[in-house]
Amino acid sequence: SQQGEEDPQALSIQEGENATMNCSYKTSINNLQWYRQNSGRGLVHLILIRSNEREKHSGRLRVTLDTSKKSSSLLITASRAADTASYFCATHKTDTGNQFYFGTGTSLTVIP
Amino acid sequence: SAVISQKPSRDICQRGTSLTIQCQVDSQVTMMFWYRQQPGQSLTLIATANQGSEATYESGFVIDKFPISRPNLTFSTLTVSNMSPEDSSIYLCSVAGLAGGWDTQYFGPGTRLTVL
Numbered sequence: 111s112q113q114g115e116e117d118p119q120a121l122s123i124q125e126g127e128n129a130t131m132n133c134s135y136k137t138s139i140n141n142l143q144w145y146r147q148n149s150g151r152g153l154v155h156l157i158l159i160r161s162n163e164r165e166k167h168s169g170r171l172r173v174t175l176d177t178s179k180k181s182s183s184l185l186i187t188a189s190r191a192a193d194t195a196s197y198f199c200a201t202h203k204t205d206t207g208n209q210f211y212f213g214t215g216t217s218l219t220v221i222p
Numbered sequence: 223s224a225v226i227s228q229k230p231s232r233d234i235c236q237r238g239t240s241l242t243i244q245c246q247v248d249s250q251v252t253m254m255f256w257y258r259q260q261p262g263q264s265l266t267l268i269a270t271a272n273q274g275s276e277a278t279y280e281s282g283f284v285i286d287k288f289p290i291s292r293p294n295l296t297f298s299t300l301t302v303s304n305m306s307p308e309d310s311s312i313y314l315c316s317v318a319g320l321a322g323g324w325d326t327q328y329f330g331p332g333t334r335l336t337v338l
Contacts, residue, residue, distance in 0.1 A: 141325050152329035212265040
């Protein structure tokens with residue numbers, strides 16, 4: 111399977127703390143993306159990092175990418191209760207078509 | 223971004239029956255995808271819906287079980303045929319090729335299917 115692995119599977123933190131999620135993948139990629147899914151809803155795109163980038167910021171989100179280790183991390187700073195959701199990484203490659211592969215997901219709970 | 227709607231939002235079906243799920247986008251898109259998400263699991267790509275040609279299926283998914291139509295650039299359907307309880311999942315459509323470029327997918331709200 112080309113699906114990525116995420117850890118931890120579940121994470122519970124207090125409001126105001128930082129949350130870090132990790133994603134590992136198996137193949138070469140064009141870019142890696144992070145999505146959020148609130149319970150029972152569709153996925154929302156959060157941020158994209160290209161294979162030639164090492165770090166990217168968007169608001170309270172910070173994403174890193176290490177292509178040599180085939181891994182990425184998502185950091186959410188100063189977490190809020192509204193950040194409670196499942197977070198998925200997705201790798202994107204285009205050399206054999208336009209293919210997206212989603213990781214196993216991290217379930218984040220932010221306790222008010 | 224795009225507004226993507228799915229119908230039905232949920233359904234409970236009997237074993238052996240079929241259900242057709244509709245995905246409507248408010249703008250023309252080149253690429254549409256269908257995913258399955260089993261309870262508590264990640265997303266698995268079923269197929270890419272191609273306008274004007276047959277869908278491209280991923281390993282483990284076949285046209286007889288999951289026929290897909292894509293009559294135009296704003297609409298697609300996925301049928302789950304001859305259902306069994308193992309087909310109970312959330313089915314999601316997504317699109318790519320909008321203002322965010324080919325890299326970004328936008329998802330519909332999903333269809334929650336329960337097969338008894």
